[in-house]
Amino acid sequence: MELKWLQDFVSLARFMNFTLAAHDRNITQSALSRRIRQLEQWVGLPLIDRSTYPVKLTPAGYSFLPKARKSVDMLCALREDTIEAHGSTEEVLSFATMSTLVLTFFPAWMEKVEALGGPFRTRFTEAYSSFSNNVATLFRNECDFLLIYAHDSVPAMQDLSEHDYLTLGAEQVIAVSAPAENGDPLHGVQSDGRLIDYLSYRDNSFFAQALPNAVFDKKALRFNTVYENAMSAALKAMAVSGHGVAWIPESLAIQELQTGQLVRAADPSFDIEVEIRLYRSYRLRGKRAGQFWRQAEEVALQANR
Template sequence: MELKWLEDFLSLSHFMNFTLAANDRNITQSALSRRIRQLEEWAGLPLIDRSTYPVRLTEAGQSFLPRARRAVDSIVALREETRQRHEASDEILSFATMSTLVLTFFPVWMERIEANGAPFRTRFAEAYSSFSGNVSKLFRNECDFLLTYAHDCVPAIRDLADYPCLTLGSERVIAISAPDNNGEPLHRLTLDGEPVNYLSYRDSSFFAQALPKAIFEKAPFRLNTVYENAMSAALKAMAMAGHGLAWIPESLAVNEIRSGQLVRAAEPEHDITVEIRLYRSYRLRCKSAGHFWKRAEEVGILTDRVSLP
């Protein structure tokens, strides 16, 4: 029996959907299905009832679930306690986060964090292609902190409701496009006319989950998806090259808008506002994590970040 089989089972028991659980585990759906069957063969009983939609746990699966969770927690705790004992003098804080926040928020925020005290050693945990995968790192205690955008319409954010959290700021997510020769958007968002070329987030990313309820369900725009990527920076690059419009965090586009390389592609009423939050595990993995959390509380909300009028 392998630890990853138990982790797969925990993920599937959370999502009750093989596709979502596979995204969470950063593997293919066929690989997840194969590993779940291997776990069932090891257990000697079916744990998942595949005859229903969504899938559900069998009676054996229900009794197996809490024991599987304790087993995974125990093994993860063993690893972390061993690391703490032998790497205490070389503590490195691990962050699960988003690529945009790495570029636009983290450097300025860390400057404030370290302004009145000793510096911290930090690193970013290996990123998953799915937002739920990054959230799961916190659930599994594989990182010290989760630094993330937050919007109530994203299911994984609701799953974090019981975790310690600090609100660090907020920003708008705006529709942008390359300009035409007259400085107007090459791809303008409208409710009528021909469909506009749309640069879309991949289904498993944070903004792919936030935009439908925050924007598209309120205004039935006609969009022609021509490109998909989970990274805002990649969508910005395609927008600058004239391929379509995209919604991206304003901090990522502010310089290009000021220089005229990008323009707004929709009215401000079609912006969405997201919070920037820091979550931490219930069980601090090292002493410096507690010190860092206190510093973050002292810094509070960053209210003077660069933004557009």
């Protein structure tokens, strides 16, 4: 029996969908199916009922699931405790986060946290990963902290409801465009039915899920998608070049708005406000991680006073 079989099973039990679970585990669907069958052969009983859609757990699967979760946690903890006891004495804090927050928020916020006691050695797991992958990294206990934007219109936020988090701030997400010669937006946003040349987020990104429910559906906007990318910085670059309208965090566009390379493409009723949150793993992987969380709590309290 291999640890990855248990991790595969826990993921499949969460999604009840082989395609989504395979994406979560970063393997092909056929590889996931093969490994689940290997686990079932090891157990000696079917764990997944494949006769229904979506799939569901068998009675044996429901009985096996809590033990599988506990085993995964125990084995990961064993590895981490061994590393902590015999590895490098300098603990590295692991963050899963979004590329925009790496650029615009993390450096100044980290300076405030370290002012209360530091420094801390940090690393990002995958700063350019999808939102769903970042959330899954926290669920698998493969990072200490998850630093993300948050909005109620994003379904995955419900999956995080049982994790402790701090609200670190808020951010306006605004529509921007290159200016025309008269200073008006080259690509303006109006609710009059006209097609808007749109610089779109990829489907698996946070804002691809937040914007439709929070803005687009309410405003009855019609888009001609001319470019797609999961990264706000890439969409900003295309907007500066005059290719269309992009909705990006305002902090990412401050310099371009000040220099006139970008202008607002819509009035503030087309903005959305998102929170900046720090989620913690159920099991922080070292003493320094606990200290960091306590200092982050103090910074959050100071910001919200």
